[in-house]
Amino acid sequence: MIIKKAEFITSVASKNNYYKTDKPIIAVAGKSNVGKSSIINCLAKNKKLARTSVTPGRTRLINYFDFGDFVLADLPGYGFAKVSKEEKQKWADLMEDFLATQKLALLISLVDIRHDPTQDDIQMVNYLYHYQIPFVLVATKADKLPKTRVKPQLLNLAAKLKVGTADVTATSAETGLGRDSVLALIEQAVKIYNK
Ligand SMILES: Nc1nc2c(ncn2[C@@H]2O[C@H](COP(=O)(O)OP(=O)(O)O)[C@@H](O)[C@H]2O)c(=O)[nH]1
Numbered sequence: 375m376i377i378k379k380a381e382f383i384t385s386v387a388s389k390n391n392y393y394k395t396d397k398p399i400i401a402v403a404g405k406s407n408v409g410k411s412s413i414i415n416c417l418a419k420n421k422k423l424a425r426t427s428v429t430p431g432r433t434r435l436i437n438y439f440d441f442g443d444f445v446l447a448d449l450p451g452y453g454f455a456k457v458s459k460e461e462k463q464k465w466a467d468l469m470e471d472f473l474a475t476q477k478l479a480l481l482i483s484l485v486d487i488r489h490d491p492t493q494d495d496i497q498m499v500n501y502l503y504h505y506q507i508p509f510v511l512v513a514t515k516a517d518k519l520p521k522t523r524v525k526p527q528l529l530n531l532a533a534k535l536k537v538g539t540a541d542v543t544a545t546s547a548e549t550g551l552g553r554d555s556v557l558a559l560i561e562q563a564v565k566i567y568n569k
């Protein structure tokens with residue numbers, strides 16, 4: 375799939391005003407700082423499209439981007455330690471509602487390739503099975519691992535998240551590793567959605 379355009383559409387803060395579109399929606403989820411904005415910029419080949427932050431956990435919004443053949447939704451990150459209980463509950467309410475009501479073509483669930491999945495990562499995968507949302511796992515920041523550690527870490531993540539070993543893709547927003555694979559997964563999901 376070739377990306378012909380990538381433009382910011384809107385930010386949404388609550389469940390009553392999700393962006394409505396006939397295009398398939400691809401959502402990107404993951405803990406704060408895992409690289410959601412970076413992978414969106416990498417797909418768009420535009421470093422300024424989605425803001426990448428040095429202060430994680432500040433985005434409590436769903437940011438929508440028009441990618442031509444599909445709409446990409448950058449979901450608010452989870453698992454930021456300094457967030458209050460009320461904030462966490464707000465996040466959970468919004469996400470559960472989003473996942474339950476938005477007919478997603480695909481959800482790209484990001485995990486950091488350097489670490490074991492967190493409880494929140496496992497919880498996210500459980501939500502995805504529960505709501506029967508088509509999803510793939512993407513392991514970010516592969517450039518930060520020695521090359522020989524990449525495959526063993528993919529196997530470890532797949533085992534701990536209870537998905538097939540072919541269902542976790544290594545990426546790097548720095549080097550562009552995995553960009554083509556992620557675009558192929560999106561293309562496949564868009565085709566199935568449009569059938
Ligand atoms: N080395 C490296 N750094 C990355 C990669 N992806 C994201 N980062 C860095 O990780 C930090 C958080 O990224 P960001 O995209 O803002 O994460 P978000 O909170 O999930 O949207 C930033 O400093 C990014 O530059 C990657 O693939 N490789």
Ligand SMILES: [Mg+2]
Nearest residue numbers: 410411425433
């Ligand atoms: Mg972000």
